[in-house]
Amino acid sequence: MWPHTVAILIGGQSKRMGSPKHLVRLQSGQTMLETMLEFASNLSGQVVILGGEVKGQRCIPDIRHKQGPVAGIEALLHSELDTEYLVVGCDMPSLTIDSISPLIQCATSALFSNNNRLLGLPLYVCGNVSTACSKYLDEGGRSIGGFVSQIENTVIPLQGREAETFLSINSLDDLDKFSLE
Numbered sequence: 001m002w003p004h005t006v007a008i009l010i011g012g013q014s015k016r017m018g019s020p021k022h023l024v025r026l027q028s029g030q031t032m033l034e035t036m037l038e039f040a041s042n043l044s045g046q047v048v049i050l051g052g053e054v055k056g057q058r059c060i061p062d063i064r065h066k067q068g069p070v071a072g073i074e075a076l077l078h079s080e081l082d083t084e085y086l087v088v089g090c091d092m093p094s095l096t097i098d099s100i101s102p103l104i105q106c107a108t109s110a111l112f113s114n115n116n117r118l119l120g121l122p123l124y125v126c127g128n129v130s131t132a133c134s135k136y137l138d139e140g141g142r143s144i145g146g147f148v149s150q151i152e153n154t155v156i157p158l159q160g161r162e163a164e165t166f167l168s169i170n171s172l173d174d175l176d177k178f179s180l181e
Helices: 030-043 069-079 096-103 125-137 144-148 158-166 172-180
Strands: 002-009 043-051 084-089 109-114 117-126 151-159
Touching: 002 030, 002 069, 030 043, 030 084, 043 069, 069 084, 069 117, 069 125, 069 144, 084 096, 096 109, 096 117, 109 144, 109 158, 117 125, 117 144, 117 158, 125 144, 144 172, 151 158
Parallel strands: 002 043, 002 084, 109 151
Antiparallel strands: 084 117, 109 117
């Protein structure tokens, strides 16, 4: 098992989905959150939920409300729960331990890219960047890619269809496509 914390973001507004994404049921019968909790608990003994409350789970509320996923990351970093974190979205049910392994083996914060475009999640982030995260938010920054560009990082390029593993389910159309796979 990986000895650090996996954090699952659930605090988004889910506008395109029309209902909280973490509660959406997949074809397997599990909710997206249940699927991600299973993934996280298979990777690590320490799992937290960011940006919302889930009964029976350790949760870290955002310090800043309605500031996007970086606010959840900020709250995680300021919790000082650990020194290293893997941050994933609740809407990434295709993730596997093998697929994220290159991230958690990096010496610096790390994320994937595809076709020269950064994928914000999953994100491996070192705990020593909390000040940089708060500064980025104070300056009006909101994107994970923008935050990561402010800190030492490793970008791992993906080739071809590899990136499909990291796609988020953001809408009912995405959910239909995922169900067909």
